[in-house]
Structure formats: C-alpha cells, structure tokens
Amino acid sequence: MNTTPTTKPEGENAETLFRISDLKKVFGDHTAVNGVSAEIHRGEAVFVLGPSGSGKSTFLRCLNLLEMPDGGEIFFRGDDVRRTDVNAFRARVGMVFQHFNLFPHLSVLDNITLAPVKTGRLSKGEAIFAAERLLKRIGLFEKRHAFPQQLSGGQKQRIAIVRALVMNPDVILFDEPTSALDPEMVGEVLSLMKDLAQGGLTMIVVTHEIAFAREVASRILFMDHGQVISDSTPERFFGEMPSPRIREFLSKVL
Amino acid sequence: MKTLFRLIFISFALFLCACDSKREEQLIMVTEATFPPYEFREGDRVVGIDPEIMQAVADAVGKELVIQDMSFDSVIAAVSTGKADVAASGITVTEERRRQVNFSLPYVEARQVIIVPAASPIAGKDDLNGKRIGVQHGTTGDLFVSRNIGEPERFQNGALGVSALIAGKIDVLVLDDQPAKVFENKYPDKIKILAESLTTESYAFAVAKGNETLLAQIDSVLESMKRDGRLEAILGKYGVTGAPAAGELPAAEKAPEAHGAFYTNFIENGRWRYLVEGLWVTIEVSFFAVVLGLIIGFGVAVVRTTHDKNGSLKLLNFLCKLYLTVIRGTPVVVQLLIIYFVIFGSVDVSKVLVAIVAFGINSGAYVAEIIRGGIQSIDKGQFEAGRSLGLSYPQTMIYIILPQAFKNVLPALGNEFVVLLKETSVAGYIALQDLTKAGDIIRSQTYTSFLPLLAVAAIYLCIVMLFTALLGKLERRLKRSE
Ligand SMILES: Nc1ncnc2c1ncn2[C@@H]1O[C@H](COP(=O)(O)OP(=O)(O)OP(=O)(O)O)[C@@H](O)[C@H]1O
Ligand SMILES: [Mg+2]
Numbered sequence: 030m031n032t033t034p035t036t037k038p039e040g041e042n043a044e045t046l047f048r049i050s051d052l053k054k055v056f057g058d059h060t061a062v063n064g065v066s067a068e069i070h071r072g073e074a075v076f077v078l079g080p081s082g083s084g085k086s087t088f089l090r091c092l093n094l095l096e097m098p099d100g101g102e103i104f105f106r107g108d109d110v111r112r113t114d115v116n117a118f119r120a121r122v123g124m125v126f127q128h129f130n131l132f133p134h135l136s137v138l139d140n141i142t143l144a145p146v147k148t149g150r151l152s153k154g155e156a157i158f159a160a161e162r163l164l165k166r167i168g169l170f171e172k173r174h175a176f177p178q179q180l181s182g183g184q185k186q187r188i189a190i191v192r193a194l195v196m197n198p199d200v201i202l203f204d205e206p207t208s209a210l211d212p213e214m215v216g217e218v219l220s221l222m223k224d225l226a227q228g229g230l231t232m233i234v235v236t237h238e239i240a241f242a243r244e245v246a247s248r249i250l251f252m253d254h255g256q257v258i259s260d261s262t263p264e265r266f267f268g269e270m271p272s273p274r275i276r277e278f279l280s281k282v283l
Numbered sequence: 284m285k286t287l288f289r290l291i292f293i294s295f296a297l298f299l300c301a302c303d304s305k306r307e308e309q310l311i312m313v314t315e316a317t318f319p320p321y322e323f324r325e326g327d328r329v330v331g332i333d334p335e336i337m338q339a340v341a342d343a344v345g346k347e348l349v350i351q352d353m354s355f356d357s358v359i360a361a362v363s364t365g366k367a368d369v370a371a372s373g374i375t376v377t378e379e380r381r382r383q384v385n386f387s388l389p390y391v392e393a394r395q396v397i398i399v400p401a402a403s404p405i406a407g408k409d410d411l412n413g414k415r416i417g418v419q420h421g422t423t424g425d426l427f428v429s430r431n432i433g434e435p436e437r438f439q440n441g442a443l444g445v446s447a448l449i450a451g452k453i454d455v456l457v458l459d460d461q462p463a464k465v466f467e468n469k470y471p472d473k474i475k476i477l478a479e480s481l482t483t484e485s486y487a488f489a490v491a492k493g494n495e496t497l498l499a500q501i502d503s504v505l506e507s508m509k510r511d512g513r514l515e516a517i518l519g520k521y522g523v524t525g526a527p528a529a530g531e532l533p534a535a536e537k538a539p540e541a542h543g544a545f546y547t548n549f550i551e552n553g554r555w556r557y558l559v560e561g562l563w564v565t566i567e568v569s570f571f572a573v574v575l576g577l578i579i580g581f582g583v584a585v586v587r588t589t590h591d592k593n594g595s596l597k598l599l600n601f602l603c604k605l606y607l608t609v610i611r612g613t614p615v616v617v618q619l620l621i622i623y624f625v626i627f628g629s630v631d632v633s634k635v636l637v638a639i640v641a642f643g644i645n646s647g648a649y650v651a652e653i654i655r656g657g658i659q660s661i662d663k664g665q666f667e668a669g670r671s672l673g674l675s676y677p678q679t680m681i682y683i684i685l686p687q688a689f690k691n692v693l694p695a696l697g698n699e700f701v702v703l704l705k706e707t708s709v710a711g712y713i714a715l716q717d718l719t720k721a722g723d724i725i726r727s728q729t730y731t732s733f734l735p736l737l738a739v740a741a742i743y744l745c746i747v748m749l750f751t752a753l754l755g756k757l758e759r760r761l762k763r764s765e
Contacts, residue, residue, distance in 0.1 A: 095667050120673025130668035134686050134761075143682060144672035196672060 043070040046106060046200050046231060047092060053100030054087050054255075061087040063255030064101070069200065069233060074226040076242040076263075077235045079252035080278055085235040088252065089202050092233065093122045106199070120148055123193030123201035127208050129185040131177040131192070137164070138173045141192045150196065163191045167221060183214030187221055200231040207238060239282050243267055251275055310346040312337045313362065314372040315355040317440040319465045320521035321373035321486075324352075333371035335517045336390065337488075340369075340504045354439065356421030356727035359383055362491050363730065369497065370489040373459060375423040377484075383730035385492055387501045389485030390514060391523065394460040395424040397477040398467070400448060405455060407479040417444040417453035417714070421727030424457035427482050436714040437724065441466065447714070449473050450628050457481055461523055548734045554725050561721025562742055568638045568717065569704045575643025576703065580650025583607070585680060587651070588658045603651070610648035616709045618645055623713040634715040638707065646703045653695045657688030690761045697754040701747050708743075718742060 047069035054062040061084045069075055077085045090096040092103065094115055103110045110118055132140050141163070142156035151159065164170040167187050177185055186206055193201050203222070207215045219241050226232060226245050236242060242249060242263065249266045251259035253274055259266065266275070314333060316322045322331040329350045341348035351367060358370040363383045375393065376386050399405045405414065411432050418425040420437035428435040438444035441458050445466045448456045458466070460480065467476050490497050508514040542551065549555045583603045590600035610618065619641040627637055661684050669679035689696075711720035722739035726732050 093671055095671060116673050116675050118673075119671055122671075124668075124671035126664055126668065128662075128664055130662075130664040132665065132668070132683055132687075134690060144669075144674055147678050147682060148673045192672070 043072050044106070045069070046071055048104040049092075049101070051101035052088065052091060052098055052103065054084075054091055054096055055099045060255050062091060062098075065252075065255075065257050066101075067250060067257060067260060069231065071199070071231050072229050072247075073231055074245055074247045075233045075250060076246040076248070077233065077250045077252060078237075078239070078242060078278070080281075083252040084255040085252050086204050087255075089124075089204050089233060089235050092202055093119050093124055095124075116148070120144070120150065120196055121199045123196060123198035125186070125189050125193055125201060125203045125206050127205040129177075129182075129189045129209070131185055131189055133177050136174050136176055137169070137180075137188055140177070140188060141195050144192070145195055148196075156195065159195050160191070163194055167191060181214060182210045183217045186210065186214075186218045190218075190221060190225075194225075194230075200233065201225075203232060203234040203236070205235055205237065207236070237282060239279070251278070253278075308346055309349045310337070310341045310344065310369065311349045311351060311367040312369050312371050313351045313353055313358045313367040314370070315358065315440070316350075316352045317442060318355075318373050318459070318462050320461055320523060322371070332391075332517055332521050332523065333373065333488075336505070336508070336514070337369065337371050339508060339513070340501050343504045344500050355419070356723055357732070359489060359730045360726065360732040362489050364732070365491060368490065368494070369501070373461075373486055374489055375459075375484040376487050377423055377426065379426070379728065380489065380730060383492075384489040385494070385498050386487040386489055387498060388505050389487045390505055391486045391518065393484055393486050394480040395422075395427060395457055395482045395484070396460045396463045396480045398445070398448060398456045398458055398463055398474050399454070399477060400451070401473055401475050403454065403475075405477070407477060408481060411455060414454040415452070417447055417456040419444060419458060420711075420714075420720075420723065422459070423484055424459070424481065426728065428457055437711075437716070437720070438714050439712055443712070443714075445470070445474065446624055450624060451631065452623075461521075464522075544731055544734055547729050548725055548731060549738070552728075554728070557716070557721035557724050558718065558738060558742065561716055561718040564635060564710070564716060565704070565707055565718040566746070567635060568642060568707050568710060568715075569700075571639040572642035572646055572703060572707070573700050575639060576646030576650045576699075579644065579647025580654050581685070583647065583651035584654035584658060585685075587655050589676070607648050607651060610645055611652075615642070615645045615706050616712055619709060620712060634710075634713055637713060638710045638715050638717075642703060642707055645706070646699065649699050649702075650696065653692045653699060654685075654688060656695075657692035658684055660691055661687050693754065693758050693761065697751065701750065704746060704750070705743065 045068050047067070049068070050066045052062055052065040053060065063084070065084075065088055077088065079085050087096055091098045094110060105113070105118060105121070132143070135143065138157065138160055141160040142151075142153070145151040145156045145159070146153050161170060161173065164173055167190075169184060169187060169191075172180060172184065172188075177188075180188065190201075190206075206222070207218050210218065215238070219238065222232070222234070223241075223245050234242070234246075246263045249259070249261060249263055250257050251266065259272065259275060267279075312334070314322045314329065316324050316329040316331075318331075320331055322329055322333050324330075329352055334348075334350060337350075338348050351361075353361065355372055358367075358372045358374070359380060360383075361367045362370045370384070373393070374380070374386075376389065380386070397405070397408070397411070405411070416428050416432060416435045417438055418428050418435040419441050420439060425435060425437060435457070436447070436453055438447065441456075441462050444453070444456045444458065447453050449470065460476070463476050467474060488501055490501070505514070508517075549558075583606065586596055586599045586603050590596050619638065622641040622644075623634070623637050627640075665683055665687065666679055669683040670676070674682070707717055708719035710717040711723060716724070718739055722735040725735040729735070
C-alpha cells in the first residue's frame with residue numbers, strides 16, 4: 030500500500046511530526062487539558078489511555094485544531110500550527126471519529142474522494158483510482174456505490190479510515206474508533222488499524238481497548254485530570270512498577 | 284367531548300336562528316366605501332350620498348339599514364345571490380349588469396372623466412391610443428376602455444390608481460367625475476381632469492331580479508325625494524351640482540342573450556384568455572420568486588449559522604435579523620405596495636418584476652429560517668469530519684452541510700412554496716393581472732361569481748397538486764441514500 034510510508038520508526042532519529050508544549054484547553058471554569066507536553070515522531074503508534082473525562086479527546090482534538098487551544102504551543106513538522114494555513118495543515122492530519130461521521134448523502138466512493146478532489150490534492154480520476162485500490166484492500170470494493178446507511182458499523186468505520194487515508198496524511202488521529210461498535214465488529218476495525226500501524230503509518234489513538242494498545246502501541250501516554258502523568262513504552266507501562274493511579278486504572282479496565 | 288360538541292352545535296344553531304329572524308327587519312345595502320362623495324368612511328361609519336338615500340328608503344319601509352362594505356366588483360353578485368338586498372355603490376346602469384340585476388330609477392347623471400398628470404400633453408379622448416390607461420377594476424370606465432381602447436391596468440380602488448398616476452406608472456386614469464373631483468382638489472398641482480369626458484351615464488340602485496317589492500319601494504321613495512327636493516339637497520350637501528336627478532330609466536337596448544353561464548364566463552369575448560394569461564403571470568411570478576427566495580434564504584441562513592458558530596459577520600448578521608423581523612412581521616400585501624410605490628416609485632419597471640422582487644424577498648425570510656433550522660439539525664460531527672479532512676468552511680457548508688439540510692427541510696420548503704404560490708394572488712393590488720385578478724375581471728364583466736371563482740380555484744389546486752407530486756418525486760430521489 031503506497032499511500033503510507035513502509036518504513037518502521039527509527040526511534041530518536043525519526044522526523045518529529047508534533048511537538049506539543051504546555052498545551053491548555055479550558056471549558057468555562059473546567060480545565061480539560063492542563064499543560065500537556067509531548068512529541069510525536071514519524072512512524073509511531075502513540076496510544077492515549079486514561080479514565081473517562083481525563084481530557085484525552087480534547088487533547089486529540091486540539092492537535093488538528095477542532096478545539097482551539099487556550100495556551101501552549103503545537104508545532105507540526107517545525108511550523109507553529111496557528112500560523113499556518115489551517116486547511117492545508119488539516120489535510121496532513123487525518124481524523125477518525127467514534128461515530129464515524131460518514132457523509133450520509135454521499136456514496137462510499139464520493140465520501141472518500143470528496144476531500145482530495147475539492148482540496149485540489151488529486152484529480153477526480155486519481156482520487157477514484159486511489160479510493161478503489163484502498164477499498165479493494167479492505168475488501169469493501171463491492172460497496173463503493175452503497176450509501177453509509179446500507180453498511181454495518183464496522184464497515185462504516187473502515188470506510189472512514191479509508192477516507193482519512195486517501196488524503197495520504199502524515200498522521201491519523203483516532204478518537205475511540207471502536208467504542209460505538211457492536212462487539213463482533215470491533216475486530217475488523219482493530220485488525221485494519223494494526224495493519225496500518227505495522228505498515229508504518231503514524232497514529233495517535235485514544236482508546237479503551239487496553240489489550241489492543243498493549244499489542245500495537247509503540248508508546249503509551251497516560252492522562253489524568255488533563256495532564257499526561259506517564260509517557261512510556263507499553264512494556265514499562267504494563268510492567269511491574271506502575272504508579273498507584275495507573276494501577277487503579279488498569280485494575281478497573283483489565 | 285360529545286356533550287361539548289353538542290353544546291357548540293346548539294349554540295351555533297341558535298346563533299343562526301337569531302340572525303335569520305333579524306334579517307327580516309333589515310335592509311342590507313352593499314357598497315365599496317372608497318368612492319367619495321357617494322360612499323366613503325368617516326370614522327367607522329360609511330357615509331355619503333348613497334347611504335343617505337338608502338336611509339330614506341329604510342325609514343320609509345320601516346327597516347333598519349345595515350351597510351356592508353365590500354369590493355366593488357362583488358356588490359352586484361352579492362345582490363344577485365341574495366347575500367344583500369340592494370347594491371348602492373355609485374353603480375352605472377349597463378346592459379351586462381341588467382342581465383344580472385334590476386335597476387331602480389337613476390338618481391344622478393355621472394360621467395367617466397380622464398385624469399392626467401398636471402403636465403401631461405394629453406388633451407382628450409383621441410390622445411388615449413397607446414397610452415397606459417388606469418381604471419378602477421370592474422367600473423364602467425374599465426368596461427369602456429377595455430372595449431373601445433385597449434387593455435387597461437385595473438386598480439382595486441381610485442386612490443391606488445391616483446397614486447400610480449402620480450408615480451408615473453400610468454399615463455391616464457379614468458374615474459367617475461365626482462370622486463375624480465375629490466382627488467383633483469387633494470392634489471391640484473399634480474393631476475388635472477380633462478374637460479372632455481369619456482362617457483356619460485346614469486347611476487341607479489341594483490336589486491335582485493324578482494325582488495319587485497323592494498324595487499317598487501325604492502322607486503317610489505326616489506320619486507318623492509325628487510319631487511320635494513330632498514334628493515337635490517342631499518346631492519348638494521356633498522357638492523354634486525348641476526347633475527340633474529335623471530328621469531326614466533332608458534329602455535333596455537336588446538334582450539339579454541340567452542347563453543349558458545359557461546359560455547358567458549369563458550367563451551364570450553374570449554374571456555378564457557384572461558385565465559390563461561393570468562395563469563402564466565402567476566406561474567412566472569411564483570417561479571422566479573421561489574428562485575429569488577431560495578437564494579436569499581440560503582444566504583441569510585448561512586450568515587446566521589456562521590455567526591452563531593463563531594461570532595463572526597456581526598454586521599451582516601444584524602442586517603439579516605432586521606430583515607427577518609421586518610419581513611415576517613408585516614403582511615405581504617403591504618410589502619408589495621411599498622416596493623411598488625416607494626422602492627420602485629420613481630422608476631418604470633414591469634409589474635411582474637416588482638411582484639417577483641416583493642414575493643421573493645418575502646419568501647426569502649421564511650426560507651432562511653427553514654434552512655437555518657435544517658442546518659442546525661445536522662450533527663456537528665458532519666462539520667468536524669469535513670473540516671478535519673482539510674475542507675474549508677465554505678466547502679464544508681456547500682458539499683456536506685447544505686445538501687443534507689436541504690434534503691431534511693424539503694417538505695417544509697415545499698409547503699412554503701405552496702403558500703407563496705397562493706400568496707401571489709394579492710398581486711392584483713398593483714394591478715398585475717395574475718390568475719386571481721383574471722377571475723375578478725371575468726366576474727366584474729359577467730356579474731357571476733360561482734364559475735369564475737370555481738375555475739380559478741381549480742387551476743390553483745391543479746398547480747399545487749402538480750407541484751406536490753413533483754416534490755414527492757424529488758424527495759424520493761434524494762431518499763435513495765437512506
Ligand atoms: N465542548 C465542551 N464543552 C464543555 N466541556 C467539555 C467539552 N468537551 C469536553 N468537556 C469536558 O472536558 C473534560 C474532558 O473531556 P474529554 O472528552 O476530553 O474527556 P475524555 O478523556 O475523552 O473522556 P471519555 O473517555 O469519556 O471520552 C470533561 O470533563 C468534559 O465534560
Ligand atoms: Mg473522549
């Protein structure tokens with residue numbers, strides 16, 4: 030699949046995609062994200078875990094400016110995102126939503142090709158070609174003329190992933206991509222995500238699928254009360270010496 | 284529930300009885316009280332020459348005079364259908380009218396005069412060809428001009444015609460001489476009455492055919508009023524001088540032709556053409572008004588939602604809100620007249636265009652709120668999905684939000700367009716001959732109301748049904764995706 034890089038991350042040498050420092054987001058008198066700093070490198074699969082309400086989604090949504098940060102800085106490939114063209118920036122950062130958010134009035138093919146064509150990234154022909162190749166790869170080519178309502182939840186979410194992929198983004202943000210799915214459909218989505226991670230796609234994933242995180246993550250950020258209180262490899266995170274807060278969290282979800 | 288229903292029914296029946304018994308003691312006179320000095324309003328009372336004469340008749344027969352104010356083109360029909368006893372509205376005796384009603388002795392001689400702007404070069408009857416001539420709808424002036432000169436512009440009443448004359452929308456206005464004098468006194472620098480009048484005619488009262496008792500009563504009262512000078516006194520009181528209280532009613536010219544009502548209303552003199560032309564005007568106005576309304580509506584809805592979303596476009600949003608408040612808070616007829624007389628007051632544009640602009644602007648306000656509701660009903664995840672893919676705000680609106688919003692509100696929009704189509708029926712106020720006006724013209728020429736009204740209603744109904752069917756088709760096509 031040549032829409033994603035094929036090399037695995039090379040640790041410290043890989044390009045820094047996101048450099049986030051002291052990020053803050055306040056809703057009314059509630060600070061949802063309270064001073065988060067992190068770096069995301071090309072090729073990483075960063076999983077963001079944490080209890081409900083800890084600010085994971087808000088953090089993720091700040092990364093593509095769906096939420097405007099109230100403090101701190103976000104640099105994307107060296108540029109301050111607030112000084113760059115927001116549309117061009119977002120085209121480089123894909124997002125997959127909990128509720129898929131496919132466009133119900135458009136066919137599968139149109140869902141996928143709308144953005145690359147309208148943003149001028151691909152011609153109509155190129156976009157259809159790319160979309161069909163991706164659809165074949167995930168086994169939904171026959172569904173290309175179907176409308177979202179005719180698809181199962183798992184199929185919808187895989188189409189939504191393809192819709193993000195066709196833009197050939199540098200990174201894709203996943204916000205609980207399997208939380209709205211029936212249990213029997215979780216597997217197909219996770220296995221696609223795993224494929225993509227192994228193919229070298231950079232991803233930041235908010236999820237409650239702890240086992241999946243343990244298997245696929247190259248790094249785990251643990252958030253609580255709007256702060257990242259642990260940034261480590263899965264081996265260390267699930268290792269023998271977690272902090273009491275993490276231990277409490279893991280005991281609840283495992 | 285049942286008892287309640289019964290109670291309502293009983294009280295309704297009682298109410299009807301009460302009305303009925305009272306009806307016996309009343310003399311119901313119909314008139315259009317915009318025709319000074321014959322009839323006009325003073326406070327909430329209708330006064331003038333006709334009410335005074337009728338009061339004398341009522342006194343003589345011992346009944347209570349009840350005056351009903353309605354549009355002139357309906358007064359004859361009101362009498363011939365028995366809704367009223369007598370039509371006293373400065374009615375000129377004509378052959379057509381004689382076919383519908385019986386006339387009393389004439390009580391005044393009147394003339395149809397030609398009014399022109401003060402500076403007009405028009406000097407007499409012979410200069411009228413090719414001019415834009417205004418008349419009061421359904422009057423003998425209307426009949427005379429349509430028969431002998433050409434299609435006039437028909438105004439609901441003299442005042443509207445005078446406004447149009449002063450605004451330069453017509454070149455001449457034909458009106459009865461007495462009201463014309465009133466208007467001339469009001470605007471002496473702006474309009475003048477030509478010395479040569481268009482026609483001379485007699486005014487008389489109209490009663491239903493077969494109501495010989497009332498006719499005889501009216502005639503005998505008129506006779507005695509003429510004899511003892513009371514009639515002259517009343518006329519003089521209202522400034523009608525030198526108009527002799529005429530003598531005998533002239534004999535009928537020829538026996539009324541015995542044609543079926545259908546023939547008279549639609550075939551005779553090619554009257555069906557009024558309906559066809561009126562239908563065309565109605566469709567033209569409705570169609571372009573819908574298009575204009577959609578454009579305005581989408582624009583306003585987008586401005587309003589954009590403002591609600593991120594607080595930008597403050598000034599535009601304020602203007603849009605003002606527009607919505609004013610348009611939705613005032614009647615469409617008033618808007619139409621304002622646009623005709625004020626906005627386009629000094630420029631000569633086609634009345635179809637004026638109507639399109641007026642109804643389009645009116646409809647836009649309702650469409651805007653419908654579409655705004657539609658936009659708000661779209662899950663905000665749709666918006667986020669669009670933006671997260673790098674689409675701009677306008678692109679997200681155009682390709683993602685608006686198509687879905689449009690589909691959701693299609694039934695409401697369809698309903699709004701049906702309302703609009705029917706609302707265009709007030710276009711007659713600016714003398715535009717739409718479908719409703721076409722029916723009015725036929726009614727005023729044939730003095731029958733049933734068939735022309737039925738035809739007009741049937742045509743509206745057909746358009747609405749056709750439109751609803753087309754809309755249903757469109758809805759089903761858009762629903763394919765669900
Ligand atoms: N648009 C908003 N307006 C007001 N408060 C918000 C908004 N979005 C999030 N919050 C609040 O910010 C806090 C963090 O929310 P967030 O959705 O980021 O948590 P989360 O970690 O993703 O939780 P979950 O696991 O339940 O999805 C919560 O207290 C939430 O109520
Ligand atoms: Mg969340």
